Amino acid sequence: MISKSVFGNVDFSDKISEALGSVQFPESPINLYQPIKYILSLAGKRIRPQLAILGADLFGHAKLEEVVPASVAIEYFHNFTLIHDDIMDKAPLRRGKETVHHKWNDDIAILSGDALLIKAYEQLAKCPAAFIPLLLTTFNRVALEVCEGQQMDMDFETTEEVSEDEYVNMIRLKTSVLLGGALEMGAIIAAAPSSERVKLYSFGENLGIAFQLQDDILDAFGDPATFGKQIGGDIIVNKKTILHILLKQELNSEDFEIFKSVLALSSSDSDLKIEQMKKLYEKYNVLNKANALKEHYTKRAYTNLEEIEVESQRKEELYNLADRLMHRAR
Amino acid sequence: MISKSVFGNVDFSDKISEALGSVQFPESPINLYQPIKYILSLAGKRIRPQLAILGADLFGHAKLEEVVPASVAIEYFHNFTLIHDDIMDKAPLRRGKETVHHKWNDDIAILSGDALLIKAYEQLAKCPAAFIPLLLTTFNRVALEVCEGQQMDMDFETTEEVSEDEYVNMIRLKTSVLLGGALEMGAIIAAAPSSERVKLYSFGENLGIAFQLQDDILDAFGDPATFGKQIGGDIIVNKKTILHILLKQELNSEDFEIFKSVLALSSSDSDLKIEQMKKLYEKYNVLNKANALKEHYTKRAYTNLEEIEVESQRKEELYNLADRLMHRAR
Numbered sequence: 001m002i003s004k005s006v007f008g009n010v011d012f013s014d015k016i017s018e019a020l021g022s023v024q025f026p027e028s029p030i031n032l033y034q035p036i037k038y039i040l041s042l043a044g045k046r047i048r049p050q051l052a053i054l055g056a057d058l059f060g061h062a063k064l065e066e067v068v069p070a071s072v073a074i075e076y077f078h079n080f081t082l083i084h085d086d087i088m089d090k091a092p093l094r095r096g097k098e099t100v101h102h103k104w105n106d107d108i109a110i111l112s113g114d115a116l117l118i119k120a121y122e123q124l125a126k127c128p129a130a131f132i133p134l135l136l137t138t139f140n141r142v143a144l145e146v147c148e149g150q151q152m153d154m155d156f157e158t159t160e161e162v163s164e165d166e167y168v169n170m171i172r173l174k175t176s177v178l179l180g181g182a183l184e185m186g187a188i189i190a191a192a193p194s195s196e197r198v199k200l201y202s203f204g205e206n207l208g209i210a211f212q213l214q215d216d217i218l219d220a221f222g223d224p225a226t227f228g229k230q231i232g233g234d235i236i237v238n239k240k241t242i243l244h245i246l247l248k249q250e251l252n253s254e255d256f257e258i259f260k261s262v263l264a265l266s267s268s269d270s271d272l273k274i275e276q277m278k279k280l281y282e283k284y285n286v287l288n289k290a291n292a293l294k295e296h297y298t299k300r301a302y303t304n305l306e307e308i309e310v311e312s313q314r315k316e317e318l319y320n321l322a323d324r325l326m327h328r329a330r
Numbered sequence: 331m332i333s334k335s336v337f338g339n340v341d342f343s344d345k346i347s348e349a350l351g352s353v354q355f356p357e358s359p360i361n362l363y364q365p366i367k368y369i370l371s372l373a374g375k376r377i378r379p380q381l382a383i384l385g386a387d388l389f390g391h392a393k394l395e396e397v398v399p400a401s402v403a404i405e406y407f408h409n410f411t412l413i414h415d416d417i418m419d420k421a422p423l424r425r426g427k428e429t430v431h432h433k434w435n436d437d438i439a440i441l442s443g444d445a446l447l448i449k450a451y452e453q454l455a456k457c458p459a460a461f462i463p464l465l466l467t468t469f470n471r472v473a474l475e476v477c478e479g480q481q482m483d484m485d486f487e488t489t490e491e492v493s494e495d496e497y498v499n500m501i502r503l504k505t506s507v508l509l510g511g512a513l514e515m516g517a518i519i520a521a522a523p524s525s526e527r528v529k530l531y532s533f534g535e536n537l538g539i540a541f542q543l544q545d546d547i548l549d550a551f552g553d554p555a556t557f558g559k560q561i562g563g564d565i566i567v568n569k570k571t572i573l574h575i576l577l578k579q580e581l582n583s584e585d586f587e588i589f590k591s592v593l594a595l596s597s598s599d600s601d602l603k604i605e606q607m608k609k610l611y612e613k614y615n616v617l618n619k620a621n622a623l624k625e626h627y628t629k630r631a632y633t634n635l636e637e638i639e640v641e642s643q644r645k646e647e648l649y650n651l652a653d654r655l656m657h658r659a660r
Contacts, residue, residue, distance in 0.1 A: 029481040084444060088437040107418040107484060110440055114414060115477040117444065118470055121451060125466045132463045136455045140448055147445040151359040154437060 016049045019068045020075060023119075035100045035112035036119070039079045042095045047325075048182045049075040054321065055186020055200060058314055066128050067189050070135060073123035074182045076116055077139075081146060083113035088154060117143075127189065134188050142181030149174025162240050164249070164293075168209060176208025199308045203318070206301035211325050213294040216241040220278060221287055232274035236267045242290050243281055250284045298326055346379045349398045350405060353449075365430045365442035366449070369409045372425045377655075378512045379405040384651065385516020385530060388644055396458050397519050400465060403453035404512045406446055407469075411476060413443035418484060457519065464518050472511030479504025492570050494579070494623075498539060506538025529638045533648070536631035541655050543624040546571040550608060551617055562604035566597045572620050573611055580614045628656055 020040060025033040049071035056067040085091075086099040087109050093099060101109035120139075127135050152170040156162050180201040187197040218227055219234045220243055234241045251259055259280060265273040281287060301322060305315055350370060355363040379401035386397040415421075416429040417439050423429060431439035450469075457465050482500040486492050510531040517527040548557050549564045550573055564571045581589055589610060595603040611617060631652060635645055 026478075029478055029485060031485060032478060032481040084440055087440060106436070108481075110414055110417060111477055111481055111484075114444075114447065115474060117447060118473045118477065121466065122470045122474070125463060125470055129463045132466065133455060133459045136451065136462065136466065140452045140455055143448045144445060144452070147441055147448065148356075148359055148362060151362040151438075151441055154441075155359060155361060 012050050012053050013046055015064065015068065016046050016053070016071060016075070017043070019072050020049075023072070031104065031108050032112055032115055035083070035104055035108055036079075036116050038103070039083055039094075039100055039116070040076075042097050044078075044095060046075065047321075048078050048178060050321075051179055051182035051204060052186040054317055055183035056190040057186070058200065058308070058310060058318060059187055059190035059192040059196070060310070060314070061186075061190030067186055069123045069126035070185045070189060071182070073120045073127075073139065074178070074185065076120035076123060077143060077146075078178065080113050080116040080120065081150070083109050083116065085150060087113075088150070131188050131191075135185055138181060138184055138188065142177045145173045145177045146175075149177075156240055159240075162245055164242070164245055167240065167242060167245050168213075168293075171212040172205060172209050175212055176205045179208040180204030196308050196310070199304050203301050203304035203308075206297045206304060207322055207325065210294050210297035210301060213242050213290060213297065214326065216243055217287065217290050217294065220274075220281065232270065232278075235274050235277045236270045238263050242293065243286050246289050246293075247280055247284050247286045250286075251280075255280060255283070298322075342380050342383050343376055345394065345398065346376050346383070346401060346405070347373070349402050350376075350379075353402070361434065361438050362442055362445055365413070365434055365438055366409075366446050368433070369413055369424075369430055369446070370406075372427050374408075374425060376405060377651075378408050378508060380651075381509055381512035381534060382516040384647055385513035386520040387516070388530065388638070388640060388648060389517055389520035389522040389526070390640070390644070391516075391520030397516055399453045399456035400515045400519060401512070403450045403457075403469065404508070404515065406450035406453060407473060407476075408508065410443050410446040410450065411480070413439050413446065415480060417443075418480070461518050461521075465515055468511060468514055468518065472507045475503045475507045476505075479507075486570055489570075492575055494572070494575055497570065497572060497575050498543075498623075501542040502535060502539055505542055506535045509538040510534030526638050526640070529634050533631050533634035533638075536627045536634060537652055537655065540624050540627035540631060543572050543620060543627065544656065546573055547617065547620050547624065550604075550611065562600065562608075565604050565607045566600045568593050572623065573616050576619050576623075577610055577614050577616045580616075581610075585610060585613070628652075 025037055027033070052071035052074050053064065053067050061067065082094060083100045086094055087101045087106055091099050092102045099109075100112065104112075121136075124132065124135055124139060149170055149172070152166075153174055156167075156170065180203070183204040184197050184201040187200050192200070216234065219229070219241065220232060222231060224231050234244075238244075248256075248259065258276070262273060262276045262280070265276070267273070302319075305318055305322070308315070355367055357363070382401035382404050383394065383397050391397065412424060413430045416424055417431045417436055421429050422432045429439075430442065434442075451466075454462065454465055454469060479500055479502070482496075483504055486497075486500065510533070513534040514527050514531040517530050522530070546564065549559070549571065550562060552561060554561050564574075568574075578586075578589065588606070592603060592606045592610070595606070597603070632649075635648055635652070638645070
């Protein structure tokens with residue numbers, strides 16, 4: 001069977017790993033570059049750089065090497081946010097390994113994060129020159145939105161009332177715009193018309209929101225065997241997830257008192273805390289409501305993809321990726 | 331008398347303040363954008379953005395509005411480094427006002443610094459499109475070098491032996507490359523030939539090194555009435571300045587013991603500490619040696635400027651700026 005991708009049988013993740021591995025960092029100052037090499041070596045799923053390549057592929061762009069720098073820029077940016085977010089979250093572990101600020105210290109994590117952000121822009125400067133102005137504008141817009149989302153996430157920790165809309169907007173900014181932006185940058189390099197780039201961006205943004213809502217759902221209702229994290233972790237730390245927010249806005253005054261007492265339970269009573277919170281979730285049908293919201297954004301994403309004016313065959317890989325991310329069988 | 335500048339009688343600093351003031355930042359998230367507005371309001375001397383404009387002016391570039399975004403980008407970048415450096419240095423004050431991390435907190439300072447760095451790139455994207463690729467490459471190179479310099483500066487705090495060359499290289503990276511880069515970016519927008527851009531960059535770099543050496547000298551030997559900071563501040567905290575390094579490499583074994591005992595004096599014995607250290611500086615003729623080094627870089631800077639192939643009239647403003655910075659009368 002002949003591949004539908006203009007990139008043929010090239011394995012993108014191999015190509016991306018190769019590109020990420022081929023960038024040479026200076027040896028010194030060792031405390032600046034060692035943490036960068038370290039975070040990049042904690043290989044994640046590399047979804048974002050793949051999206052940049054798929055975004056170009058969708059519009060029949062055939063020169064993989066012209067898209068690689070933009071895809072590396074996106075991956076660098078993502079890893080920069082991980083380094084700095086982990087400082088703010090005081091997280092000791094990332095992908096099962098020590099975080100940069102924990103392995104070195106906060107100062108080194110701040111500065112190596114800064115350098116990695118600049119390194120991302122260095123990759124942008126390697127893109128085809130004619131596209132650099134538009135790529136730069138797009139990248140800046142998305143990068144700033146990610147910062148806004150992170151600030152909102154931090155602000156929400158101490159905000160009494162967070163509405164459903166505010167929450168969705170926060171996850172949109174913090175995580176989804178970068179998925180949309182990666183696709184959009186690929187489309188820019190493929191010289192796609194602006195109308196189609198916008199649809200592709202929206203596909204990524206909506207898919208990202210749906211994915212994040214699903215993550216919230218799985219944290220409470222996932223299968224412990226496949227979820228990979230402790231079930232109920234968000235409940236234990238009183239995280240304002242979509243489940244928490246959907247529940248809170250429906251509670252009657254009696255159940256609101258119960259809700260408050262569950263929040264007040266110590267994390268050492270974790271089993272009880274999870275059990276009681278899930279009882280409230282069930283009573284108020286929160287799982288169904290959250291699933292409906294997730295489905296709303298998933299459908300929007302699929303509609304965006306449908307409406308893009310390219311042969312439907314070309315869309316197969318993006319449909320497959322969306323299906324995999326959303327654990328959906330079409 | 332007719333102004334020699336193609337920009338006529340425009341006051342650059344007014345123009346820069348106007349440009350800096352005209353950028354609108356979103357209202358929310360307030361914890362992201364308020365610190366940025368705050369740091370930008372603590373008006374410094376705005377030397378860097380002026381250099382970008384003078385760099386364009388040198389080559390007869392007549393459209394001020396085409397240079398302003400690059401000059402604002404440089405000023406944003408500089409302020410981003412101030413926010414993050416102040417966290418690392420645990421500095422409570424900057425330009426006599428509270429630092430961002432002190433007024434808010436470290437997390438907010440990290441994130442608003444990140445956003446300001448991205449805002450700098452947003453300004454770059456507003457430069458004339460044809461020059462964006464080269465401006466981006468230049469800006470990235472300089473930005474990364476500034477990070478390297480900051481890391482070296484932090485590393486030196488715990489390094490036993492710092493050589494004269496290592497020290498000069500650190501101040502070159504931490505502060506001088508940005509002065510050179512600002513001039514170079516102006517020259518790029520003026521479409522100056524690459525050979526002349528290189529000379530102009532070197533002028534800025536050498537002048538920056540000379541200026542930083544002078545700062546070290548004035549900290550110990552300046553006139554308290556005009557220096558603006560406490561005389562001997564570097565001595566009190568055992569800072570490895572050029573004076574410290576030049577002294578240490580010459581000390582005989584007996585004086586080395588005295589040197590160590592002076593370093594061991596508490597900062598509450600500051601008068602004694604300063605007096606004893608300056609006695610050693612005098613015995614080893616350190617002031618003359620440091621002045622000779624400063625003169626070496628100052629002369630290189632003036633030679634760089636001389637060699638640039640434009641009418642000498644055009645160079646007047648840069649000569650004047652250099653004279654002012656180096657307190658020199660030609």
